[in-house]
Amino acid sequence: MSDQLELLVEMGRHFAATQDIEATMSRALERISELMGxxxxxxxxxxxxxxxxxxxxxPIDVVGLTIEKGKGIIGRSVSNNVSxxxxxxxxxxxxxxxxxxxxDFTTRSILCAPMSVKDERIGAIEMVNKSTGDGLFNQxxxxxxxxxAASAALAISNARMAGELxxxxxxxxxxxxxxxxxxxxxxxxxxxADTPVCGVNRPARIVSGDxxxxxxxxDGRIAFTLAxxxxxxxxxxxxxxxxxxxxxxxxxxxxxxxxxxxxxxxxVCETAMRxxxxxxxxxxxxxxxxxxxxxxxxxxxxxxxxxxxxFTALSAGAPPVxxxxxxxxxxxxxxxxxxxxxxxxxxxxxxATEGYVAPGKELGADGFxxxxxxxxxxxxxxxxxxxxVADALCASGEALRDDVTILxxxxxxxxxxxxxxxxxxxxxxxQDMAAQDQPIEGSLCAMTLPARAESLCMVRRAVGQASETxxxxxxxxxxxxxxxxxxCQNVIRHAYADSEGDMDIDIRxxxxxxxxxxxxxxxxxxxxxxxxxxxxxxxxxxxGVHFIREVMDDVEHLPPPDGQGNLxxxxxxxKV
Amino acid sequence: MDIALQDQGGAxxxxxxxEVDLSxxxxxxxxxxxxxxxxxxxxxxxxxxxxxxSSGVASLVEAYQAAKSKGLGFCLAQVSETPMRVLKLAxxxxxxxxxDTLDEAIAAVA
Numbered sequence: 154m155s156d157q158l159e160l161l162v163e164m165g166r167h168f169a170a171t172q173d174i175e176a177t178m179s180r181a182l183e184r185i186s187e188l189m190g191x192x193x194x195x196x197x198x199x200x201x202x203x204x205x206x207x208x209x210x211x212p213i214d215v216v217g218l219t220i221e222k223g224k225g226i227i228g229r230s231v232s233n234n235v236s237x238x239x240x241x242x243x244x245x246x247x248x249x250x251x252x253x254x255x256x257d258f259t260t261r262s263i264l265c266a267p268m269s270v271k272d273e274r275i276g277a278i279e280m281v282n283k284s285t286g287d288g289l290f291n292q293x294x295x296x297x298x299x300x301x302a303a304s305a306a307l308a309i310s311n312a313r314m315a316g317e318l319x320x321x322x323x324x325x326x327x328x329x330x331x332x333x334x335x336x337x338x339x340x341x342x343x344x345x346a347d348t349p350v351c352g353v354n355r356p357a358r359i360v361s362g363d364x365x366x367x368x369x370x371x372d373g374r375i376a377f378t379l380a381x382x383x384x385x386x387x388x389x390x391x392x393x394x395x396x397x398x399x400x401x402x403x404x405x406x407x408x409x410x411x412x413x414x415x416x417x418x419x420x421v422c423e424t425a426m427r428x429x430x431x432x433x434x435x436x437x438x439x440x441x442x443x444x445x446x447x448x449x450x451x452x453x454x455x456x457x458x459x460x461x462x463x464f465t466a467l468s469a470g471a472p473p474v475x476x477x478x479x480x481x482x483x484x485x486x487x488x489x490x491x492x493x494x495x496x497x498x499x500x501x502x503x504x505a506t507e508g509y510v511a512p513g514k515e516l517g518a519d520g521f522x523x524x525x526x527x528x529x530x531x532x533x534x535x536x537x538x539x540x541x542v543a544d545a546l547c548a549s550g551e552a553l554r555d556d557v558t559i560l561x562x563x564x565x566x567x568x569x570x571x572x573x574x575x576x577x578x579x580x581x582x583x584q585d586m587a588a589q590d591q592p593i594e595g596s597l598c599a600m601t602l603p604a605r606a607e608s609l610c611m612v613r614r615a616v617g618q619a620s621e622t623x624x625x626x627x628x629x630x631x632x633x634x635x636x637x638x639x640x641c642q643n644v645i646r647h648a649y650a651d652s653e654g655d656m657d658i659d660i661r662x663x664x665x666x667x668x669x670x671x672x673x674x675x676x677x678x679x680x681x682x683x684x685x686x687x688x689x690x691x692x693x694x695x696x697g698v699h700f701i702r703e704v705m706d707d708v709e710h711l712p713p714p715d716g717q718g719n720l721x722x723x724x725x726x727x728k729v
Numbered sequence: 730m731d732i733a734l735q736d737q738g739g740a741x742x743x744x745x746x747x748e749v750d751l752s753x754x755x756x757x758x759x760x761x762x763x764x765x766x767x768x769x770x771x772x773x774x775x776x777x778x779x780x781x782x783s784s785g786v787a788s789l790v791e792a793y794q795a796a797k798s799k800g801l802g803f804c805l806a807q808v809s810e811t812p813m814r815v816l817k818l819a820x821x822x823x824x825x826x827x828x829d830t831l832d833e834a835i836a837a838v839a
Contacts, residue, residue, distance in 0.1 A: 606751040607752055613750075638782050642751050695783075696783035697783040699818075699819065700782075
């Protein structure tokens with residue numbers, strides 16, 4: 154019996170020290186066969202509806218052998234979770250004779266001990282053909298096998314748990330990486346920053362289905378968005394990442410929020426995950442005027458907080474992003490134009506108003522407005538005010554019910570600046586060519602401006618400076634300014650006509666020429682129809698095209714980059 | 730852009746200064762057509778104009794045509810270098826009556 158004890162202790166130690174249960178079991182089967190005087194033994198593990206051999210010892214290597222769950226003496230042992238000692242296997246009704254036939258083996262006696270931990274069936278260890286003594290397995294053999302089975306069962310169960318834990322740990326780490334990348338997609342939340350547009354995001358889980366973003370455009374206006382993807386899990390986080398990227402990418406190209414949302418919708422629908430959608434608000438705010446253009450695709454109504462202290466809700470203009478355009482007609486999302494006049498606009502996800510401030514008590518729209526009002530009268534800046542709302546929702550100590558995201562566009566400070574005349578006019582900075590030995594090739598100045606008459610004076614200033622820098626004389630500079638002004642006027646008056654939009658102006662120095670690219674996003678104009686007028690016919694209007702052709706060396710309508718809008722290239726050679 | 734009106738010797742002198750562009754030319758046009766509608770001969774003083782575009786030029790052309798059809802005098806005076814260059818580009822320096830001094834202009838239209 155001391156040999157048997159020694160074996161058990163040794164096996165226990167091996168199981169504890171190694172993850173390789175199969176190697177340990179092979180050795181154990183070898184030792185136990187010797188001790189019992191058995192011809193061989195095998196360990197079977199229950200995998201679904203089958204028992205699969207994972208370790209064996211004896212004349213035939215049966216590792217990998219698979220037996221149906223209920224078949225044979227071993228199947229019976231596992232099903233009943235009871236040990237079996239069969240002295241005459243051939244006459245046992247459960248005996249599985251196929252094995253003997255397949256391997257040309259004669260099974261005489263079987264000793265089998267099931268492996269289980271609590272209620273979990275793990276498998277069984279089976280010994281065959283005792284050849285010492287009277288050739289019959291006895292109670293001592295069974296006790297030993299049962300002890301070994303118990304210790305093997307525990308080792309296998311532990312290993313499985315360790316595996317699951319490791320897998321869970323890998324998942325957890327991957328999730329954390331995903332969250333990190335996701336945070337990187339959001340603008341930073343800086344309480345100190347003196348910016349009129351800012352936001353907060355507090356995910357309910359590790360990753361979030363909400364996002365906000367904002368960035369400054371060339372002319373000082375600020376593009377912004379806030380969106381809520383249906384769901385909160387990894388799928389929502391992935392769709393969020395896609396939508397956020399689309400906004401960043403298309404938002405710099407298309408400055409009309411209604412059409413931007415239309416384009417994002419088309420892109421999302423092309424590859425959308427079924428049944429997922431995004432409620433989204435996009436807009437452009439101009440700190441120089443307080444004017445704000447907003448488009449809302451199915452999102453919670455944003456709140457305008459007027460200087461009179463009143464909150465006004467703005468309803469959604471279109472269904473959410475992710476609804477196929479063919480179902481909705483596919484037009485641009487309707488836009489709304491606001492003049493903040495020193496007030497503020499709050500855009501938020503329902504996680505903000507439906508979050509709990511105390512167990513079972515939602516913050517609600519009133520609570521939201523109250524925190525904002527109190528923060529404002531307490532002199533808090535926009536970032537601190539919305540952080541106050543987010544903190545109130547986290548204060549209960551409970552996990553958030555839903556992601557909380559809030560974006561604010563606060564016109565208070567910009568209005569003050571406008572009143573003291575410190576217009577936040579975008580500065581046009583030309584690259585300092587005088588400081589360079591070699592004149593710069595490429596863009597000297599690029600800007601995006603609203604296609605309005607008021608923008609022209611900025612265009613003239615930029616063209617005037619660029620032409621002067623390029624060495625044109627005073628008269629030529631004046632001509633160039635006139636020509637570009639006229640080309641922009643055509644965009645404003647003819648391409649956009651009664652609609653609103655933007656124009657991109659890129660002033661470049663290329664191959665010994667000053668090149669001005671003027672791009673708009675209006676419907677395409679019929680280039681053939683543009684003709685300079687006959688100067689003998691004295692009448693008002695129609696002179697612009699003549700001026701442009703007279704001044705420039707080359708005027709060409711190019712196909713616009715993505716087939717949208719119009720692109721005009723004006724060229725004037727630099728005379729050395 | 731600024732516009733100053735002054736009755737002088739039987740004509741209205743409309744002194745335009747600053748930048749005449751798409752956003753300001755409608756005001757020039759309205760002012761000129763207004764004077765003509767009231768039956769005045771008009772002298773447009775362009776000495777203070779720093780910039781004028783095709784829409785500004787078009788306002789002048791329209792006013793000139795309106796004056797002609799009513800048999801009223803209309804001329805330009807003291808055209809500074811910048812607007813003169815634009816008028817030349819449009820070949821309109823040969824169409825408008827242009828005087829170097831206000832006195833000459835007033836004497837011609839009144």
